[in-house]
Amino acid sequence: MAAAEISSNAGVPQDGARPLHVAVVMDGNGRWAKQRGLPRPLGHRAGVEALRRTVSAAPKLGIGWLTVFGFSTENWSRPAAEVAELMALPKRYFESDLARLEREGVRVRVIGRREGLSDELVRLLEDAQARTAHNTVFNLNIAFNYGSQTDIADAARRFAEDVAAGRRQPSEMNEAVFAGLLATADSPPPDLIVRPSGEQRLSNFLLWEAAYAELVFQDVLWPDYGQEHLEAALAEFAARDRRYGAIASDDVLAAG
Numbered sequence: 001m002a003a004a005e006i007s008s009n010a011g012v013p014q015d016g017a018r019p020l021h022v023a024v025v026m027d028g029n030g031r032w033a034k035q036r037g038l039p040r041p042l043g044h045r046a047g048v049e050a051l052r053r054t055v056s057a058a059p060k061l062g063i064g065w066l067t068v069f070g071f072s073t074e075n076w077s078r079p080a081a082e083v084a085e086l087m088a089l090p091k092r093y094f095e096s097d098l099a100r101l102e103r104e105g106v107r108v109r110v111i112g113r114r115e116g117l118s119d120e121l122v123r124l125l126e127d128a129q130a131r132t133a134h135n136t137v138f139n140l141n142i143a144f145n146y147g148s149q150t151d152i153a154d155a156a157r158r159f160a161e162d163v164a165a166g167r168r169q170p171s172e173m174n175e176a177v178f179a180g181l182l183a184t185a186d187s188p189p190p191d192l193i194v195r196p197s198g199e200q201r202l203s204n205f206l207l208w209e210a211a212y213a214e215l216v217f218q219d220v221l222w223p224d225y226g227q228e229h230l231e232a233a234l235a236e237f238a239a240r241d242r243r244y245g246a247i248a249s250d251d252v253l254a255a256g
């Protein structure tokens with residue numbers, strides 16, 4: 001990349017140091033609302049605005065894939081009124097944004113179990129996927145009713161069923177085959193997983209896929225998240241030394 005281009009993109013890491021796939025745990029909506037004396041649903045609605053800002057910023061920063069955690073299999077244990085609000089968020093988001101996503105070349109995939117969701121919501125999610133399936137400019141994965149342990153268990157069960165039915169051999173199993181059975185089979189593994197709100201855990205998000213992801217934790221609540229926070233996460237990513245279990249090339253001679 002030309003120096004002029006780098007300086008005109010202050011804070012954006014240079015090519016090669018940019019993550020292709022960024023995943024985000026959109027955390028802190030409840031605390032954001034509480035800090036303002038607002039009901040929690042308003043925090044979630046502000047979270048949808050932050051999602052809109054992030055989806056708009058990501059392609060400008062050279063990101064090709066964005067996976068966001070919208071509703072976890074554990075979120076069912078929240079009060080019914082909050083679950084109802086969370087279930088309404090995809091409709092709120094797609095009503096305002098789907099036409100633009102479709103027009104701007106964003107391919108939407110919704111990963112997670114459809115069981116437990118209303119028929120109307122399943123239709124909405126499937127419609128968003130179908131309407132954008134031909135798009136290639138940018139990829140948005142929304143994890144909804146998603147839990148990584150459930151996804152891994154489902155994948156193992158499907159493979160076991162295929163073995164029991166004689167369609168596959170146990171010896172066929174390897175890392176690539178297993179990855180191909182997961183809900184993220186169509187996506188490259190995340191290079192960077194970001195969690196705002198100060199919490200430092202994965203919370204059952206992309207456990208298999210995170211094997212070599214860099215993790216960045218940020219002290220901002222998700223509803224306040226914007227391009228500057230994504231740029232800060234990318235700058236931290238660019239400063240990391242990704243070795244995938246090997247050693248740095250500078251150290252190869254010293255290793256003898």
Ligand code: FPP
Nearest residue numbers: 026027028029030031047048070089090093
């Ligand atoms: C966690 O914050 C956030 C959620 C459970 C929901 C996140 C969803 C969105 C931001 C919008 C999703 C949009 C679509 C299209 C699905 P929390 O409520 O646990 O916050 P807290 O830890 O501060 O209480």
